[in-house]
Amino acid sequence: MIPTEARTLPISRCGVSEIIDVLHTFVEETGIPGASAAVFSADGTISSAAVGVRAVDAPQEPMTTDTAGPLYSLSKLLTMTGIAILVDQGELSFDEPITRYLPDTEQTERFSTTTLRHLLSHTSGLLPVAPSPTHPAQSYDALERWALGAGLTTGRLSLPEQGVFGYSNVGVALAGYVAQRVAQEPFAYAMRDLLFGPARMRRATFDPLVAMTGPITQQHMQDKGRLWVRRRFDLPAEFMPCTGAFGSVTDLARLGMVLLGMDSVRPLLSERLRRDILHPTVDVGLDIERIHGLAVAQWPRYGGMACIGHDGHWSGCWLRLAIIPELRIGAAWLDNRDFDRGLRGIRTSSIDQLLHLAGAGSRDAARAYVPNDLPSVAVASGTYARPAGRPIEITAENDALVATDGPRTARYSHLSGRVFVADESKDLMGYVPWEPEIHTDRSALCLVGPPKSPTHLLLNGVPYRRVR
Numbered sequence: 001m002i003p004t005e006a007r008t009l010p011i012s013r014c015g016v017s018e019i020i021d022v023l024h025t026f027v028e029e030t031g032i033p034g035a036s037a038a039v040f041s042a043d044g045t046i047s048s049a050a051v052g053v054r055a056v057d058a059p060q061e062p063m064t065t066d067t068a069g070p071l072y073s074l075s076k077l078l079t080m081t082g083i084a085i086l087v088d089q090g091e092l093s094f095d096e097p098i099t100r101y102l103p104d105t106e107q108t109e110r111f112s113t114t115t116l117r118h119l120l121s122h123t124s125g126l127l128p129v130a131p132s133p134t135h136p137a138q139s140y141d142a143l144e145r146w147a148l149g150a151g152l153t154t155g156r157l158s159l160p161e162q163g164v165f166g167y168s169n170v171g172v173a174l175a176g177y178v179a180q181r182v183a184q185e186p187f188a189y190a191m192r193d194l195l196f197g198p199a200r201m202r203r204a205t206f207d208p209l210v211a212m213t214g215p216i217t218q219q220h221m222q223d224k225g226r227l228w229v230r231r232r233f234d235l236p237a238e239f240m241p242c243t244g245a246f247g248s249v250t251d252l253a254r255l256g257m258v259l260l261g262m263d264s265v266r267p268l269l270s271e272r273l274r275r276d277i278l279h280p281t282v283d284v285g286l287d288i289e290r291i292h293g294l295a296v297a298q299w300p301r302y303g304g305m306a307c308i309g310h311d312g313h314w315s316g317c318w319l320r321l322a323i324i325p326e327l328r329i330g331a332a333w334l335d336n337r338d339f340d341r342g343l344r345g346i347r348t349s350s351i352d353q354l355l356h357l358a359g360a361g362s363r364d365a366a367r368a369y370v371p372n373d374l375p376s377v378a379v380a381s382g383t384y385a386r387p388a389g390r391p392i393e394i395t396a397e398n399d400a401l402v403a404t405d406g407p408r409t410a411r412y413s414h415l416s417g418r419v420f421v422a423d424e425s426k427d428l429m430g431y432v433p434w435e436p437e438i439h440t441d442r443s444a445l446c447l448v449g450p451p452k453s454p455t456h457l458l459l460n461g462v463p464y465r466r467v468r
Contacts, residue, residue, distance in 0.1 A: 015047065016047050016048075016049050018357050019037055019038075019039060019047055019048065019049040019354065019357070020049045020051060022037065022350050022353045022354060022357075023035050023036070023037055023049055023050070023051040023052075023350075024051055025350075026335070026346060026347075026350050027051055027052045027335075029346060030337070030343060030346060031227075032052070032220070032335050032336065032337040032343075033052050033053050033054070033055065033056045033063075033220055033227070033336050033337070034050065034051065034052030034053050034054055034062075034063030034067075034217060034335065034336050035050065035051060035052060035063065035333070035334065035335035035336070036048070036049065036050035036051075036063055036064070036065050036067060036248070036249045036333075036334050036335075037049060037050075037249055037331065037332065037333050037334075037350075037354055038065065038249040038250060038252065038253040038331065038332045039253075039329070039330075039331050039354050039355075039357055039358045040253040040256055040257055040329070040330050040331070040332070040358075041257075041260070041328055041329050041330075041358065042257060042260035042261045042262060042328035042329075043262075043328075044257055044262060046250075046253050048065040048249060048250060048253065049065065050062070050063040050064050050065050050067065050249075051063065054067050054215060054216070054217040054218060054336065055217065055218035055220075055229055055336075056218075056220065056227050056229065057218075057229055058218075061215070063217060063336070064215065065248060065249055065250050066202070066203055066214070066215065066248050066250055067215045067216065067217050067248055067334075068203040068204075068205075068211050068214060068215065068216045068217070068246045068247055068248045068251075069216065069217040069219075069246065069247070069248070069317045069319065069334050069336065070219070070233055070235070070245075070246055070312075070314070070316075070317055071245040071246060071247050071252075071312045071319055072235075072243055072312035072313055072314045072317070072319070073242065073243060073310065073311060073312045073313070073314075074245065074247075074252070074310050074311065074312030074319050074320075074321060075206070075240075075241065075242055075243050075244055075245035075312070076120075076172045076241070076242050076295040076310060077255065077295050077296060077309075077310045077321065078191065078195065078204070078245050078247075078255065079172060079175065079176050079179070079191070079241040079242065079245075079295065080120050080172075080175075080277065080294050080295030080296070081195055081255065081258060081259065081268075081269070081277075082179060082190065082191045082194045082195045083116060083120070083175060083176075083178075083179050084269055084273050084276075084277050084294075085194045085195060085268055085269065086179060086182060086183070086194065087273060088268075088269055088270050088273050091182050091183075092116065092178070092179070092182055093115075093116070094115060094116045094117040094120075094276070094294070095115050095116075095117055096115060096116075097111065097112055097113060097114060097115060098111055098114055098115065098116060098119070098174070098175075098178050099111055099112055099114075101178045101181055101182055102178065102181065105148065105152075106148070106152075107148070107152035107153055108152060110152075110156075111152070113159070113160055113161060114160050115160070116175050116178065117294065118160040118171070119171035119172060119174055119175040120171070120172060120175050120294045120295045121281065121282050121292055121293055121294055121295075122165055122166055122167050122168055122171060122282065122292055123160060123162075123163050123164060123165060123166070123282055124156075124160050124166075124168060124171040125156040125157050125158035125159055125160060125162070125164060125166060126154050126155075126156055126166070126168045126170045126171045126174075127154055127155045127156065127157060127166075127168065127170065127387065128166070128167060128168045128169055128170060142236075142237040142238055142240075143173070143176065143177050143180060143186075143187055143237065143238055143240060143241070144177065144180070145238075146173070146236075146238035146239075147173070147174055147177035147238075150238075151170060151173060151174050151177065151238075152174070154170045155387055157386065157387075157456075157463050157464075157465050158455075158456060158463065158465060162448075162449070162455065162456070163282065163448075164448050164449075164455075164456045164458075164463050165282045165283065165284055165285070165292060165448075165458060165461070165463065166462070166463040167292075167461065167462075169239055169242040169243065172241055172242035172295065173238065173239050173240070173241050173242050175241065176240065176241025176242070177241070179241075187206060187240055187241060188205065188206035188207045188240065191206055191245075192205065192206075195255075195258070195268070196251075198268055199254045199255065199257075199258050199262075199268060200254060201247060201250075201251040201254045201255065202248075202250070202251065203246065203247055203248045203250070203251050204245065204246065204247040204248075204251040204254075204255075205245070205246050205247070206240050206241075206244050206245050206246075208233045208244075208246065210246075211233075211246035212233075216246070217317065217334070217336040218230070218231065218316070218336060219231075219233075219315055219316020219317055219336065219338070220316050220317075220336050220337050220338065221315065221316055221337075221338050222337070222338065222340070227337075229316075230315055230316045233246075235314075243314070248334070249332040249333065249334045252319070252321045252332035252334070253330070253332045255321065256321055256323050256330040256332060257330075259274065259277070259278065259308075259323055259325075259330075260274075260323055260325065260328050260329075260330065261274060261328070276294070277293065277294045277295075277296065278293070278296065278308050278323075278325050279293055280292055280293035280296060280297060280298040280308070281293055283446070284297075284437070284446075284458065284461045285418070285419055285444060285445075285446025285448070285458035285461060286367075286419070286437055286439070286440055286442075286444045286446075286460070286461060287367060287415055287419065287421045287440055287442040287444045288300065288365040288366070288367055288439060288440050289301070289365065289366070289367050289368070290437075290439060290461075293308075295310065296308050296309060296310060297309065297310060299322065299365075299439075300363050300364055300365035300366075301363070301364050302324055302352075302355055302360040302361050302362065302363055302364075303360060303361020303362060304361065304364070305324050305325075305326040305327060305360070305361070306324070306325065306326070307322050307323070307324050307355075307360075308322070308323055308324075308325060309321045309322040309323055309330075313338065313339040314338075314339075315338060316336065316337070316338050317334065317335070317336050317337070317338070318333075318334075318335050318337060318338070318339055318343075318347065319332075319333060319334045319335075320332070320333045320347075320351060321333075322351060322355065324355065324360055327358070327359055327360060329355070329358040329359055329360065330355075330358070331351055331354040331355050331358065333347070333350070333351055333354070335347075339438070341438070344438070344439075365440075367415065367416050367419065368416065369415075369416045370416055370417045371417075372414055372417060372418060373417070373418070373451050374418065374447065374451050374454075375451060375452060376396070377396040377399060377400065377401055377414075378396040379451070379452055379453060379454065380394050380396065380401055380447050380454050380457070381394055381395050381396050382394055382466050382467075382468050383466070383467050383468040384456070384457050384464035384465060384466050384467065385464060385465060385467045386462075386463075386464055386465070389433070390405050390406045391405075391464075391467065392404065392405050392433075392457075392459065392464055393405075394457070397411065399413070399414055400412060400413045400414070400420070401420050401445060403445060403459070405433065405434070408431060408434065410422045410423075410424070410428060410434055410443065411423050411424075412443075412444075412445045415444075417446075418446050418447040418448070418454075419444055419445070419446045420444070420445045420446070421442045421443065421444050421445075422434070422442065422443035422444070422445075425441060425442040425443045426441070428443045433459050433460065433462060434459075434460070435460065436460055437460040437461045443459075443460060444458075444459075444460055444461075445457060445458070445459055445460075446458040448463075449466075454466065
């Protein structure tokens with residue numbers, strides 16, 4: 001029998017038994033050791049449940065709604081919320097150059113037009129470079145040493161004012177460093193004081209040594225059909241703001257309530273700030289609707305209403321926080337298996353069911369059609385490159401674009417706006433950079449820049465700069 005834990009707070013919008021049914025089906029069909037989920041609304045009501053175990057080698061220890069796990073990229077959403085609180089307090093501005101908050105700091109002249117909005121919305125142009133050393137999370141200077149060295153000297157593929165999307169851990173880590181400087185305490189402590197304590201996120205922390213004082217799920221990887229436990233939580237403290245948080249689904253639900261307004265307690269964010277941070281503006285250029293904002297992404301719509309949130313996954317856990325601001329509802333999810341394209345469908349449908357329980361309509365991922373504003377596809381012809389790897393050659397063929405990367409060629413037909421989709425996307429699975437982005441099955445190419453002379457292209461959401 002699969003271990004089960006459930007919790008209901010008063011005036012729940014859906015029954016715990018329905019959540020348990022979703023989770024039981026999920027673990028039985030996937031073989032994933034454990035999963036937990038929460039459904040919440042802005043007024044603080046919540047139903048949550050967990051099934052399975054926190055580790056395959058500890059079958060006597062069940063997964064619970066308070067079992068914490070590494071949040072990976074969902075950490076960005078926590079960091080953004082902490083920074084938004086500082087903005088609300090008048091300590092920071094999303095739209096001032098970050099050099100204002102880094103006086104007497106070398107290497108900042110190249111950031112004279114870079115704002116926190118650029119860093120958090122992945123439009124700073126910074127490359128997604130990761131450091132490797134690991135330092136204790138409570139060390140004040142781990143993040144500072146990296147920021148003042150590798151962080152501020154990271155290469156760029158575009159300028160902030162060009163508005164080119166490029167997912168960058170570096171940008172969010174630098175934003176966290178700015179928050180640390182303004183808060184005048186180590187980043188992990190600043191987040192505890194700004195967000196985790198006031199929002200009553202009891203297991204949330206950026207310090208792994210604190211996370212391990214309570215029940216924590218292990219990370220499970222699959223190899224040759226067998227699950228094994230990856231025991232090390234070894235993400236570097238330098239990248240703490242973008243990948244280093246821990247928390248439970250209860251904590252994620254509390255974060256969702258903060259973003260929705262949380263009527264039952266004093267709101268941590270003003271209505272003005274909440275509207276700002278929940279308004280994605282930067283198109284990722286996929287065949288589905290996916291627009292990034294201040295560390296949030298807009299996913300497919302439910303009943304015509306935008307769904308906002310973020311995923312977290314890397315080496316053994318998978319998480320999602322999803323909210324529908326118009327309905328003021330949301331869902332949080334945590335399971336202890338690594339990302340796998342084969343699991344994407346059931347994970348998505350499980351979260352769909354949770355949102356439906358809270359009152360959401362049916363999901364629609366289609367990108368709305370808009371005309372192409374290019375005078376002709378021939379203006380895109382040229383060579384596009386990144387700092388490493390082969391450049392991509394783009395040539396025009398009637399109304400389509402042909403992309404060539406060494407021995408492999410793909411033909412992209414127009415879909416909508418400046419987005420083109422590969423005719424034979426399935427043939428590109430497993431080939432970088434052609435393989436579709438993780439949220440879709442179609443390889444997509446999007447042109448960015450002036451209509452008569454695009455300066456960049458996004459290939460499955462990854463930016464390339466025009467060099468010829």
